[in-house]
Amino acid sequence: MKYKKLRIALCLGLSWMAIAESIAKESFHPTIGQYKNITPILSVGSLQDSIGTDSATLVQVAFQKVQKKDLMGNVQSINIPQLLDKSYNTFSLENLDAFIPGYNGNIWGMSNYLVLVDGFPRDANNVMPTEIDQISVLKGVNAIALYGSRAAKGVISINTKRGEAGGQQIKIRANSGINTAISYPEYLGSAEYMTLYNEARQNDGLSALYSAETIYQHAAGTNPFRYPNVDYYSSDYIKDHYNRYDATAEISGGNQRAQYYTNFGFWSEGSMLNFGQAKKNGGANRFNMRGNIDVKVSDLISLNVDAAASFYISKGVNADYWGAAATMRPHRFSPLIPIDMIEDGDTNSMIYVNNSSFLIDGKYLLGGSQLDQTNAFANVYAGGTTRLLNRQFQFNTGLNFDLKNILEGLVFKTNLAVDYLSNYSQSYNNNYAVYQASWNNYNGNDLISSLTKYGDDRISGVQNISGSNYRQTIGFNGSLNFNRIYDNKHHLSAILLANAYQIGASGSYHKTSNANLGLQLGYNYLGKYYVDFSSAYSHSAKLPKGNRQALSPTLAVAWRLSKENFMANSKVVNDLRLSASAGILNTDLDISDYFLYQGYYTYNNGAWYSWADGALVHSFDRRRGDNPNMKFPKRKEFNINLEGGLYNNLITFNTSYFFNRMTGGLVQATTQYPMYFMTGWPVYSDLPYINYSSDERKGVDFGINLNKQIDKTFVSLGFNGMYYSTKAVQRDELYQFAYQNRAGKPLDAIWGLQHDGFYRSQSDIDNSALSSFGEVKPGDIKYKDQNGDGTIDTRDEVYLGKGGWAGAPLTLGLNLTVKWNNFTLFAAATGQFGAQAMKNSSYFWVDAEDKYSVVVRDRWTESTKETATYPRLTTFNSDNNFRSSDFWLYKTDRINLSKVQLSYDFPKRMLNSKFIHELGIYANGANLLTIAKEKEIMLLNIGQAPQTRFFNFGLKALF
Numbered sequence: 001m002k003y004k005k006l007r008i009a010l011c012l013g014l015s016w017m018a019i020a021e022s023i024a025k026e027s028f029h030p031t032i033g034q035y036k037n038i039t040p041i042l043s044v045g046s047l048q049d050s051i052g053t054d055s056a057t058l059v060q061v062a063f064q065k066v067q068k069k070d071l072m073g074n075v076q077s078i079n080i081p082q083l084l085d086k087s088y089n090t091f092s093l094e095n096l097d098a099f100i101p102g103y104n105g106n107i108w109g110m111s112n113y114l115v116l117v118d119g120f121p122r123d124a125n126n127v128m129p130t131e132i133d134q135i136s137v138l139k140g141v142n143a144i145a146l147y148g149s150r151a152a153k154g155v156i157s158i159n160t161k162r163g164e165a166g167g168q169q170i171k172i173r174a175n176s177g178i179n180t181a182i183s184y185p186e187y188l189g190s191a192e193y194m195t196l197y198n199e200a201r202q203n204d205g206l207s208a209l210y211s212a213e214t215i216y217q218h219a220a221g222t223n224p225f226r227y228p229n230v231d232y233y234s235s236d237y238i239k240d241h242y243n244r245y246d247a248t249a250e251i252s253g254g255n256q257r258a259q260y261y262t263n264f265g266f267w268s269e270g271s272m273l274n275f276g277q278a279k280k281n282g283g284a285n286r287f288n289m290r291g292n293i294d295v296k297v298s299d300l301i302s303l304n305v306d307a308a309a310s311f312y313i314s315k316g317v318n319a320d321y322w323g324a325a326a327t328m329r330p331h332r333f334s335p336l337i338p339i340d341m342i343e344d345g346d347t348n349s350m351i352y353v354n355n356s357s358f359l360i361d362g363k364y365l366l367g368g369s370q371l372d373q374t375n376a377f378a379n380v381y382a383g384g385t386t387r388l389l390n391r392q393f394q395f396n397t398g399l400n401f402d403l404k405n406i407l408e409g410l411v412f413k414t415n416l417a418v419d420y421l422s423n424y425s426q427s428y429n430n431n432y433a434v435y436q437a438s439w440n441n442y443n444g445n446d447l448i449s450s451l452t453k454y455g456d457d458r459i460s461g462v463q464n465i466s467g468s469n470y471r472q473t474i475g476f477n478g479s480l481n482f483n484r485i486y487d488n489k490h491h492l493s494a495i496l497l498a499n500a501y502q503i504g505a506s507g508s509y510h511k512t513s514n515a516n517l518g519l520q521l522g523y524n525y526l527g528k529y530y531v532d533f534s535s536a537y538s539h540s541a542k543l544p545k546g547n548r549q550a551l552s553p554t555l556a557v558a559w560r561l562s563k564e565n566f567m568a569n570s571k572v573v574n575d576l577r578l579s580a581s582a583g584i585l586n587t588d589l590d591i592s593d594y595f596l597y598q599g600y601y602t603y604n605n606g607a608w609y610s611w612a613d614g615a616l617v618h619s620f621d622r623r624r625g626d627n628p629n630m631k632f633p634k635r636k637e638f639n640i641n642l643e644g645g646l647y648n649n650l651i652t653f654n655t656s657y658f659f660n661r662m663t664g665g666l667v668q669a670t671t672q673y674p675m676y677f678m679t680g681w682p683v684y685s686d687l688p689y690i691n692y693s694s695d696e697r698k699g700v701d702f703g704i705n706l707n708k709q710i711d712k713t714f715v716s717l718g719f720n721g722m723y724y725s726t727k728a729v730q731r732d733e734l735y736q737f738a739y740q741n742r743a744g745k746p747l748d749a750i751w752g753l754q755h756d757g758f759y760r761s762q763s764d765i766d767n768s769a770l771s772s773f774g775e776v777k778p779g780d781i782k783y784k785d786q787n788g789d790g791t792i793d794t795r796d797e798v799y800l801g802k803g804g805w806a807g808a809p810l811t812l813g814l815n816l817t818v819k820w821n822n823f824t825l826f827a828a829a830t831g832q833f834g835a836q837a838m839k840n841s842s843y844f845w846v847d848a849e850d851k852y853s854v855v856v857r858d859r860w861t862e863s864t865k866e867t868a869t870y871p872r873l874t875t876f877n878s879d880n881n882f883r884s885s886d887f888w889l890y891k892t893d894r895i896n897l898s899k900v901q902l903s904y905d906f907p908k909r910m911l912n913s914k915f916i917h918e919l920g921i922y923a924n925g926a927n928l929l930t931i932a933k934e935k936e937i938m939l940l941n942i943g944q945a946p947q948t949r950f951f952n953f954g955l956k957a958l959f
Contacts, residue, residue: 060136060159062146062520062534063119063413063479063495070491070524072532072556073143073581074641074656076100076703080132081161086817086826087901088175088924088954089129090246090267092158095898098813098828100137101654101701101720107139107154108658109697109724109747109806112589114144114151117158118306118396120417120475121150121501121514124158126310126392130173130248131263131290133161140658141637142556142581145534148499148516152587152635160306162292163252163259170959171250177952180241181272182927183939184946185843186854190229190331191219193852199861200873203777218331223446225341225367226439228334232325232376235274242270242283244950256296263290272945276360276381277317284314300402312390318429319379326842326943328376329851335377336364337435342448349451357457358382358432365451368434373454378434382457386427388467394419396475409484409492417475417501424468431458468506475501479518493522510594515539530558530579540588543630544597550632554583562644575652576644586632591666596689597630599623624668625677625688633664633691655702661729665693669732692732695747699724716817723810737787739798748803750836752884753783753796758860758871773880779860779872781881800886801836808832808892822907826924828899835892838884841942845882847874894932900925918958926950 058065059077068077078099089095097104107113115124138144138155147155188196194210201209217227232238246267254260271282288310296302340363342349353359358366358381366378374383396417403410433455437448479497486492500515516538524530535553558579561567567576602623637660645652668687670678678685703720726747735741742749759765759782769785772793786796802809812831817824839845843853860868871881901924911919927949932938941947 060134060157061138061143062155063477063497063499063518064481064483064493069527069575069577070530072522072530072558072579073138073145073534073554074102074140074639074658075136075138075143076102076654077134077136079134080129084129085920086824086903087828087899088173088922088952090244090950092124092127092129092132092135093156094129095815095828095830096135096137097811097830098815098898099718099720101703101813102139102656102658102722103137104722104807104811104832106807107137107156108660108699108701108722109726110153110662111806113154113156114147115156115158116147117394118160118417119157119415119477120396120419121473121503122158122394122419123392124156127158127160127308128248128263128265128288130250130265131160131288131308132158134159139656140556140581140639140641141583141585141635141660142532142534142554145536145552145554145583145585146495146497146499146518146520148514148518148536148552149538149540149585149587149632150512150514150589152585152589160290160292160308161250161252161261161263162294162304163254163261165255165259166253168251168253171252171956172248172959173250173954173956174247175245175952175954177244177950178241179244179269179948179950181946181948183936184233185326185940185942187231187330188852188854188856189218189231190227190329191215193329194218194331196852196856196859196873197875200875203779203872204875206875225334225336225338225437226446228331230328230330230332230335232321232328237275237321238272239274240272241948242272244269244952254294258296259294261290261292263288265289271316273317273321273380276377277383277385278319278321278380281315281317281385284312286310286312300405302400302402304398306394306396308392308394310390310392312388314388314390316386316388317380318383318386318427319376321376321380322941322944324376327851329849333369333372333375333436334367335375336360337367337437337448337451338364341446342451343440346448346450349448352433352435352451352453355457356433357459358430365435366432367436368454369436370452370454373434375434378432382430382432384428384430386425388423388425390421390423392419392421407482409482411481411483412479413481414478415476417473419471419473421471422469425464425466427464427466428461429464430460431456433457471503471505473501473503489526491522491524491527493520495520510541513541524558526563528560528563530556530560532556532581534583536585538586538588538632540591540632542588542591542594542596543632544628547629547631550586552583552585554581554585556581572646574645574648576642578640578642580638580640582638583636585635585637587635588632590633590662596624596666597627599626599686599688621682622684622686625686627688627690630666630689631664631691633662633666636661636663650706650708652705652707653703655700657698657700658724659698660696662695662697664691665695666690667692667732671732671734692730694729696727696729697724697747712821714817714819716815718815719813721810721812725809726806736795739786740795745799746802746806748806750800750803750838750884750889751797752800752838752886753792754786754798754800755885755887756782756784758782758865758868760865771880773883774878776880777872778862779865779868780878781871781885781887783885797884800884800889802834804832804835804837804892807835809834822905824901824903824905826899826901826903827897829895829897831893831895833893836889837892839888839890839937840882840884843940843942844888847878847882848876890934890937892932892934892938894930894935894938896927896931897929898926900928916957916959918956920956921954922956923951923953925952 057068059068059071059075061075102108117127136157144151144155194215198208198210218229221229248265250263252261265288268285269283273282290308292306294304339353356365360381366381368375368378398415401412403412433453436452438450439446440449477497477499479495482494484492497518499518503512516536518536520534522532533555535551537551539549558577560577562573562576567573600623602621639656639658641656643654666689669690669692673687677687699722701722706717708715728742728745728747731743733742759776759778759780761778765776768782770791772791783792785792786798810833814829816827842850844855846852846856855870856873858869860872901922903920903922905920930939939947
């Protein structure tokens, strides 16, 4: 079935291209063999213009394209085809922070930016870099206003490639690469674990569990089946690398009447698991195709028809191997039981062997125990396989009417999109038996005297379908666009639009919607003075009737100083523009659900005694009050920007200051209502959601680019960065002590206790504040009593530092291009500074029956109390030690060498072919180097596949 669907999709794509080609041939001159009146559709910058430094570059902004020199509202863009010529990427937004100031995984510290692909909300990971023409990052309120409510955290606009008038071009690109693991977690082996577990029991006043003889046998490793020492990260089970391949074919062409662009792509990558069914059933494949057609129907009417499809299949086994690697202790059981070690005459065990459906390599039965009747190893060997299938279809079309007969410069545009995503899992789920061996030793030889069986082998052969879900997007916008220059001085622009989209998904009762009207009015005089008014009138069904619509006005002004007389003859400054924008955007982006303005009751099936007659009754409990006055939260912002070029654009720069507040965040504000509005038992709340909380972000971003031709060498250096701060301006809180207030602290503040070393002795414990987190002993973490009440509890938690979910306060990006003859060297690096994180994974927080990592080697003991950096071991739950505190904090400062690529383009004189016009090869590496004090922590993945470096060799050709 899947191959039939792929064939159908391929035929549709080829038919699509053939239709466009037939249209284009109508203007082809059969005698001279060339197209008439060929002109490019879009003029782009020079080769070094990957980040749009050419002022003539057209940049996609809200519902129009404008020249870079005339951008308003803080917008940056990247020319992706030019970037791919020197930096092969596998993800559409890869290394964006090395080029775009103000972007560090989010925009100006705000999460949930809106991703648009060809003007409609779509997934960034479903469009490959080879399909993309340009990426625009819209940051300021004026730039995003026309998109409405759901664009309030910024917009990343991705425009796919389109055909150009000219002869047909075929571009081929193929890559072969490997991902290599950077680092693995380090866990203790069986013998060391047992030794330290005995120590932990001793710390708890318990006797040792493992004998010295047992520990010795596990350490000796003479019989790993009887005395297992399982290393989940050994080469027996995983590879240190896996392959990735991809190939892309692009076909484009056309004439002045019709242009077409088609992209066919395929990529495949493997898996690190290297045993059992995972060895041949791991990895993923993706096939995609895209067809974009532009047709000029007449002098007044033009249209575009675009379609894309992708088919993704992820193959795997029914096991969470990496999760088990982080939790399963190495001595628990042997993954395999060797049948050649069964004693002669053990007929019962041989019956198990002869009847087993899962005899591994003809030599082993699956190992386990009464507590491990299912385990990751057995699941990988015999648990069955699964495939996740994801299919996406996207279609959009636009129809444009040139209304110049009514008014010169007036155009009516319409766009419609219909997208569909579906995914589901196909799996074969097997039941299997595991075996636990009983051992005897005869004259120094270990033999299995009997087997205990748990479970049964059962292969149903039935394919199971599960996890089915879908998502449908329908979008539409229509606009009247006016653009005209009067007397070569006065440039007027205007947009009047209606914009809407709706996303429906399985499991969601309400569809995600965005609907707004928009108005843009712009004017510039001689490219010297600019003013732009952009606004949206938004609608949201998340708000009560009467408050579902709101106007979002923004205003931007700019002044090009370099055109004034006092700078006109400057030998240093050739371009300098100062701009500012401000506005208010109404948004429902942070309203988490529908009907929050309505109170509701819930049925409580628990019983309680009523006050009247003591009868046992059920209750209907109030959970929320009504708020018919709920309104939109608002993004209020001011930003100012300075951009320019020096020494004939040898140096170009752009810097911005931004200040914004998100006000009116919804909370059930307990401090704003009397206490009787809420009770603990029976559970009752009449608290409504109200517009109350307020967040602040402010900072500076900057970008500097140097472009220099030195003899035969061209050098381009780009450097960008951002420094910003966040603050919780207003919170619903009423803490006993001021130091606990969240207001005034960063939005991603880390809160916890301040440690004061370890308890050194029982006397030290007796003379310290009482811990409310359970019994403490010498070697446990000691905390500071912030309020002096003699008790350590949550009231002693203080602000510890800035976290990183909103991004580090200081981020830097660097990109370098050096071109000499036909060689091109490219490098990109990024850095982040000023944030902290908590070492709170299972790798660091080890107690009870947890797996021991190497960090416990630095534990507290009586003999190491002066040098210990880790608390004492315990077999109980250590609520005192493993909680948020500065003991576990570490700095996330880092510098990453993100990409290095060396390319070679063969000279055209060498090709001397009418068939191959361009040919190039390249080699690159990604995620190559991290410089950081805490590098080992930041490069470590716990409970998931390791982080990798990527090395690749590629070839590209133009036919």
